[in-house]
Amino acid sequence: MTGREDFSPVRTLTVDSEHSGRRLDNLLGSLLTGLPVGRIYSMIRRGEVRLNGRRCRAHSRVAEGDRLRLPPVRLGGGDAPGAPQTRRSEALSGRILHRDRSLIVLDKPAGLAVHGGSNQGAGGVIERLRAELGEDTLQLVHRLDRDTSGVLLIARRHSALRRWHDLLRSRRVRKTYRLLVHGDWPDSRRRVEQPLRRGVDLSGDVQVSPAGAPAVSEFELISRYASGYSELLARPRTGRTHQLRVHATSAGCPIVGDARYGDAELNRRSRRALGLRRMFLHAESIAATVDGERTEFSAPLPDELRDCLKRLQKRDAGQ
Template sequence: MTYKTLSASIIYINKDMINQRIDNFLKKKFKNIPKSMIYRIIRTGKVRINKKRIKPSYKLKIGDNLKIPPIKILIEEKKQFCIKKYEENLLNHILYEDNYLLVINKPSGIAVHAGSGISFGVIEYLRDIRPLEKFLELVHRIDRETSGILILAKKRTALIAMHQQIREKKIIKEYIALVHGIWPHSLKKISKPLLKIHLKNKQKKMFIHNHGKTAETYFQIRKQYSFTTLMSIFPKTGRTHQIRAHTSHEGHPICFDERYGNSNLDKLIKNKINPKRLLLHAFSINFIHPKSGNMLYIKAPLSVSIRNFLKTLV
């Protein structure tokens, strides 16, 4: 069995925390701690507010000084493995952080949140290692297979402001992708509606369909190889699998895309350096900071494996 000790901490209660019962507040903050332990540390006086003992029914007030003792918790072996795996892949991939936003360069193969048979994702990991972070939510999502920029909000006001920019299409994203075939110079825009279809294997897939939702993607050639093309791609809308579905529909699927790609074409370009991943990367993002109002431009460098793979292409 593996144990983890959360260090003692002091929380100053602000207007976003008031009017909550102390027991409910702690249960939300420490989701991995048994409720019985929370009630025990309150009952025994280890949790103090303004240096005084309180009851579980105490409601937080603005300006309260909440002291929480060190807490020892048990981590399941499976979860411990996930935490270690995520720690190696995420802590060294933070691109930007302040009191409002956290931006990471998400590796390929890691889901952004739990669901669809996945019990652990980026958001669950970050909440686990930052239990005192009062607010942490995904601003947007990217596919599990896709690497690159992922933004999280550390305040509700920041989340609301970022979502407003998304709705107003003020956020500019650039993706880098390697697609099969020689992309035509004349094809600079695809504007075709996408409809989500649930397949028999429980997977979802987007298809071009007149009854689908509007989807618009812009393209720019970066470099052409003998049988593939390196592209800069700018999605104007943010539909599920939009880039993957649009490129596949035009006969230029992204290399090593198991859902929308062409395995026969993939076999033709495999070599000694096999990236073993979808060659789609969220490369850069341009947006207005939700607090300062300054324009931010953030880039996420390509992984070493992709850069080395591209060097082998002719």
Template structure:
């Protein structure tokens, strides 16, 4: 299939039509476009979607639409401003992330993401984990985020080396009882024990996702949203701070927040 890259200062190729194969079936349209136009800011991707410049099977399409095998996607030419060159990634960041890899095989890569680094660039962030690793390994290397961590959050981040592995990992993460996802956080004050086993606190708050004009995603508590359940446990308390563990029973964006 075609592989397009937006080039700074030049108008890209004319309108292109890409037929979706099995490797990309099930992928969200916005994520597909972000992978095709890797140098383009997220805000630009969502802008061309809103304007209807991207079409699927000749019809308008939303960012969240799932692509199917055989779909024909219209990719418009993209113009990047000449005064917005692709940010150069410092060699120090490349070395730091390569040293932070804790597991790698033919299917996936697991990295211990440091705090203060976004998982991808966009929205004023020049680059992130995925951009650094792609710069290190070259554009030919297939690397896609299987999930995300907040910029200030550290922890294990999984990256897939093929579309098949990506879908498999995401399916496991979204399936209840398949993946055990736990986070630890230090919170201000004394965490109040709940009535559950060992003082567990179950937070059951349905979440609804909104996509803003700039492409950013905002998650709100909404009774009509998707179920989101998190179990909190107090691990340790000292003075005016508590160490808690958050176990995700479901896999929703910004669920721990």
């Protein structure tokens, strides 16, 4: 961050077939990620956004070939939309697992939010990829928590975004996560069905509540370690915020390194004993049947998580 306010340049874009038919406010929200919604509507009302040279309304529908003029936009931290300041050594394009006409599959690193914000001076995943690849219309298919690593799907075409959203809504996408938890996981397989909702306090933490939305997670034991840890696979059957983290904690086995829902003292011990300074939660794979073909994308376990497991194995072996 530079501590000053910069302006993005005036941009004139041509609407392609992928975005034809979208509402103007919806399209601007995807192009100007991180800009408050109120600011977007204000720009439209004041005539700062022009569609084919004319004033327009938020509910206007764009068509292929339309010319859209976007005004200069002021952002804190000196980061213009789609142009975050990214060091070459941090390039995300080198973490792309798969790329085709419609989709990018990224191996997201831990510690990076998927969307930029006031505390993301270099932007989040989507802003940085848009800048690196020169593709302003990239869209997140789904989200991962900041401290979760692994498979992240990004749509290059609006048709792909709709297709994957339909699959997710109908629960036809199989997500698998690898995690390490504190304690001895009691069952080889366990299905956790506990409704979740945001708490009413200022923290906004997700809580188990009878008044919450239905949430289902399936856990499978991989290994128990004598030093008091368990390695698991987890498959969320619903997609609630922080679902696996809250369900693991509610089962009495919080995820190692989870600063929000875990145990602070246990996390301190883990940092000393295992040298792990992040949450041990990794999105290992995503699978679905797309256009009649079974598709699966996988991301390898990061080195720091692999090293953590090796330390546990050595401790169990008495080395």
